[in-house]
């Protein structure tokens with residue numbers, strides 16, 4: 851079983867992990883999505899989101915952009931991060947399962963917004 855969290859605005863992949871509206875969490879078995887749920891982003895506190903998602907047993911995080919600190923924390927926890935993704939959240943999760951989703955390694959420091967991005 852595998853859990854994929856897509857940082858989203860509604861059904862679309864967000865550009866900013868730390869500032870996303872919700873996480874669409876897809877649980878997959880044998881590369882097929884079996885359940886999906888949407889949980890609100892509980893808010894932006896330093897170091898909070900990586901632990902929040904780790905506690906939910908997430909294996910993979912998909913986002914448009916993400917702060918370098920958050921990527922590092924996920925790596926330490928053995929959670930894979932895929933960045934530079936746009937479009938439909940479920941389509942992105944399915945592409946990941948099919949092995950066709952590529953990470954651009956996009957880090958968020960270039961983006962113009964206040965504060966960090968999920969670090």
Ligand SMILES: [Zn+2]
Pocket residue numbers: 865866867868915916917958961963966967
């Ligand atoms: Zn950002």
